[in-house]
Structures are given as C-alpha cells and as structure tokens.
Amino acid sequence: MAQDVEQPVFKKDTFSIARYGAKADGMTLNTRSIQSAIDECHRKGGGVVLVPAGLWLTGPLTLKSNVNLHLLKSALLQFTADKHQYPLVEGNWEGLEQMRNQSPISATKAENIAITGKGIIDGNGDVWRVVKRAKLTDSQWKKLVASGGVLSDDKNTWYPSEGMKKGSKMKNPGVISPEHSPEHFQSIKDFLRPNLLVLTECKKILLEGVVFQNSPAWCLHTLLCDQLTVRDIFVKNPWYAQNGDGIDVESCKNVLIEGSTFDVGDDAICIKSGRDEAGRKRGVPTENVWVRHNLVYHAHGGFVIGSEMSGGARNIYVEDCTFMGTDIGLRFKTTRGRGGIVENIHINRINMKDIVAEAILFDMYYMAKDPVPLSGEQRDAPKVEQFPVTEATPQFRNFSIRNVVCEGAGTAIFIRGLPEMNIRNITMQDMVLKAKKGVEVTEAEQVTLKNIRVITGDTPAGELLNKTYNN
DSSP states (O other), rough: OGGOOOOOOOOEEEEEEEHHHHHHHHHSSSSSHHHHHHHHHHTHHHHHHHSEEEEEOOOOOOOOOTTHHHHHHHHEEEEEEEEEGEEEEEEETTTTTEEEEESSSEESSSEEEEEEESEEOOOOGGGGGOOEESSSSSHHOOOOOOTTEEEESSSSSESHHHHHHHHTTTTTTTOOTTOHHHHHHTTTGGGSOSEEEEEEEEEEEESSEEEEEEOOOOOOESSSSSEEEESSEEEEEEOOOTTTTSEEEEEEEEEEEEEEEEOOSSEEEEEBBHHHHHHHHHHHOEEEEEESSSSEEOOSEEEESSSSSOOOOEEEEEEEEEESOOOOOEEEEEEEOOEEEEEEEEEEEEEEEEEEEEEEESOOOOOOSSSSSSSSSSOOOOOOOOOOOOTOOOOEEEEEEEEEEEEEEEEEEEEESSSSOEEEEEEEEEEEEEEEEEHHHSSSSEEEEEEEEEEETTTEEEOOOOOEEOO
C-alpha cells in the first residue's frame, strides 16, 4: 500500500549555507560553500542544510545521506550557465551506460535524503538545449538565432554549439565503449546534457514542495532507488524542450507520487526500466508504484510507461489525476528490441481535457518521435510484419482502466500490438470520451470495453457495452 512507502527522518540540526560563505548576490559561484554545508551536515550525523531567501548561484552539488536540502520561500538555487563547471562523469541515459555532464544535483547510494521547502531549483537548461524552429514563433526564433549558436543544414534546428550539433549526428555518441576515447567525449561535451536531478541506488527519499524547473534534459531521474516519495512539487520545463521529461522512475520500487503539478516538454510522469539488451541484463522492474492526485498541463503524455521498459514494470496504481492539454493522456509505448513485460497496471478516476492526440494509447511501434507531427511533417504507418518471438519481444498485459472522462481528444482509444505478440487482457470500463475519432484496436486479444460512451462530433458514436476484441 502507498502508506507503506517509508519516509526519511532527519535530525533538527540546521546548517545554513550562509554560514559557510555563500552569498545571495546572483554573481558569486557558491558551489564550494554549499557543498561544504552538505558535507559537514552529513559528517555530523545529518540534519537540514538551509537555503535562505535569495538568489544563490552554484555549480553541481552532491547530496549525502541523512541530509535534507531545504529551500525557504523566495529561495532560488540557480545553476550556472558555465558548462565548464560540469565535469564529464559516468552515468546513465535512456537506459544505457553513458558519459554525461554531471547533474546539477545528484546522489549515489545515499540513504535518508530529501529536497524540501518552498523555493525554486533552476537548471539553466536553455544553454544546453536544441530547439526546433517549428516550436517557436517567428520572433522567438529570430531572437534565439541572434543569441549565437549554430543552425542545422536545413536551417530548421538551432544548436547551442558546434559540439552539440556534432553529437546530434552520431548514433549513441555518449555510450561508454572502447571506441570512444576521452577526447571523443570532450569533443561532444555539450551534447551530453545532464538531467537536473539524478538519484542512483538511493533509499528513503523525499522530494516535497519545491519547484524544479528549466532542466537541460529530463528533470527528475531516479534509478534503482527504493522508498521514494514525491509530494506537492511543481516540475516545469518549456514545452519546446527536447527530452524535457518531468519525472522518470527507472527500475525503482516502492514509489509514491502525489499532489504534484507537471508542465513539461516531453512525458510528464514516466515509468522506465532500461533499454533493450542492457535493460534486460539489468533485469530490475519498476514495481509497487502509486501515482495519485497529480495535475499535468503540457506534456507528450500525462502518465506514461516506456518506451525504455526492458526490465519490466508491474504493480502500478494510478488514480485521481487530471491531464489538461497533453498530447496524449495515458500513454503506453514500446517497440521491437525492448523485450520486458509490463503487467498488472491499475488506473482509476482520470479526468482529461483538450488532449491533442489519443486519450488512451497502447502502441508497440514507438518511433522515437513527437506524438503529434509538426506542421508539414509526413508520417507513414509502420509496415506490418510478423517476426519470431524472442527475449527482445516486448509484452503488454493485464491492464485495468476505469472511470475516465475526456472532454476533447483527437482519438478516444488506440491499441496497436505486434502480430507475434498481441496486447492482452485489457479491461476498460465506465468512460465518457469525446473525441474526433473513436476506438481502433489491432493486434490485440481479450480487450474488453464495458459501459464506454464515445462521442464524435456533436452526436454519440455509440455505447460500447461488454464488447471484447479478439485478434
């Protein structure tokens, strides 16, 4: 049960960063002062590292066991735009071991940690991100180009630097391998964008009350963690932010995400467990997750599983969430090569409004593209072929989705499995879905729709009572 997710407990001892020489003038680089406060708090058995009101400029910080980093109201922890302050470190990106710039905030194998308060943590992501011309107005685009950087050959994409452009043309340039020398990684350093917060193999974590915004890539990334509570936070990235996910929970267990708001450039609340062979080799599913009372504004998907789900996902409960203007509402995505089993997913009481594409989507042909084509972009339907079933064949099964209301969507329900591995045992019931298109189900079996009312245009498309689709 959600109430069984353990909460961290801290000593009352308080270590103000101002006592360690930090200055809130927006100019002094306070990395050493803030890290000193964290380190001493940790050495003395833990407590609260206090960030008072003010603008505190800093480089990357490492959180330690038994430390609660607490931001008072009107405190702004601003991470520097100076990329030289972020050394290259071994990390993980989209399920693969890769070199990355050190994250603004990170922790590895820490226990009993928290980031709390009413302040803001800003990752200065604009200096790192690629931007597509189609996602800006003409005036915004002209201002961005005038700021510096370089353009793609077709002049439709802006890169902050030549190194970023160079890396974008390579396949998996950050992967740690014998072919990739230190000089190679340095030449594309700008491409290896950090996530704002990365917690790896940590236990008993609390993120509460704080605004996390403007991340270079994913905003919050928890990897191989246990006992994670996320409560009453606001995650904010520009809608044009490439890979600007809200929270990615990867190969974690015992997780509670509640009462939080997301307005981001990619998927909002996302469940992952590694990618392809590396994810299967790790073999750690994300499991025992409760997601409730959250609000999502702009995002590619409101609640999402995949596409990196090669270690599996199971025993996940989503309830009482609202999605306003997301590209897709409930989004479950994978592709051949991933492998992994996603099962025992229970969703109840979801409200949606102005969903651009599908209100509910199951798709096993994920193509690593934005869910809604940009203006002028042409996409062909995938070629349907049957392949042999192997360990690299993904599976979606045993989903229950109930009590969904959607006021406006491109498509009500879309389910597309693989010929060799149908999506199986999906039950949807008690829904009212207003959309331009109704229900499409292919390569699926034991998909049961009970008491579903689909309204297309000004008239009901029909009521689906106890209807079961079989391949």
